[in-house]
Amino acid sequence: MPFSSSLNPHRPGLAAQPKQDAALSRNVSSYKEPGYEIEPLEVTEILPNCCEFDNQINLISEAYNLVYGVSTNLLGSTNLNKIETPVKNTVLHIAAWNGNNAIVNLVVEHAPKLLFTFNKNNDSALHVAARGGHIQTVKKLLASYANIERHDIKMAWLEYTNNLDDPKEYDEKSNMEDLLEFVKMKNVQGNTMLHEAMLCNKSNNISGDNIFEVCELYENEDCLGNSLAKCCYEYALEIVNHAKKSVLYLAVENGEEDVVQLILENCLNSNEAKPKGLSPVVAAILKRNQGM
Structure with missing residues (x-):
């Protein structure tokens, strides 16, 4: 039986948003992630006293034990790399969705390959952190992608890009080239992490311009x-x-409006700056926003 959690990153509104800093909900129920059929779970109550655990790693470890009937050392990189939910969410996806930066740091420290792992929705950890409105988590993740002074992160990049021939040639310029491509990665809905930041639930008072401040x-x-x-x-x-x-x-x-002004001001110097896709003017008209 696959390890399952109700904290799979998903679009707010399709299912209840997970509670902050709770690695597993008290009652684990089945749900459908967009486009994917999930079999009903056989375990309806995995952790009746989840709040008594010290941190999310302990929670996930206990759930792993109850589901599989065996204990596991989640701090071993092999185990961390293998653990996933039915829709291929990793421990890093779960931590990023919850905005738990301590766990994000811990996972990246022990299993940097998870930075380059995608779920069935083709979400990276950046996608789900942005979707949850956790800008500080996006910041930490980007810092990890750029930290090629760490040999294991550099090697993870080279493995991801199928360029393991000469690690010594991989420098900051190479890393920026790869990072630019990675940030442009689209999920099944065609959203980049920037789209997800705009689509996130604004109940946490996160402004869209925060994502650009991090990128800057x-x-x-x-x-x-x-x-x-x-x-x-x-x-x-x-x-x-x-x-x-x-x-x-x-x-x-x-x-x-602040985000719109920020984007336009930073594109005014470009002769090729022209919005693609649907016209933003149409969006302003549909919203009856004369100021916009």
């Missing part, structure tokens, strides 16, 4: 002179999801 921290340039700090605003105009919506469109749709 990465000014190192690749061999073509591109950096995440420069390109994140272009991506907000140029990359559209399967609904043909750009990040700019979503910002207009959400009524986030």
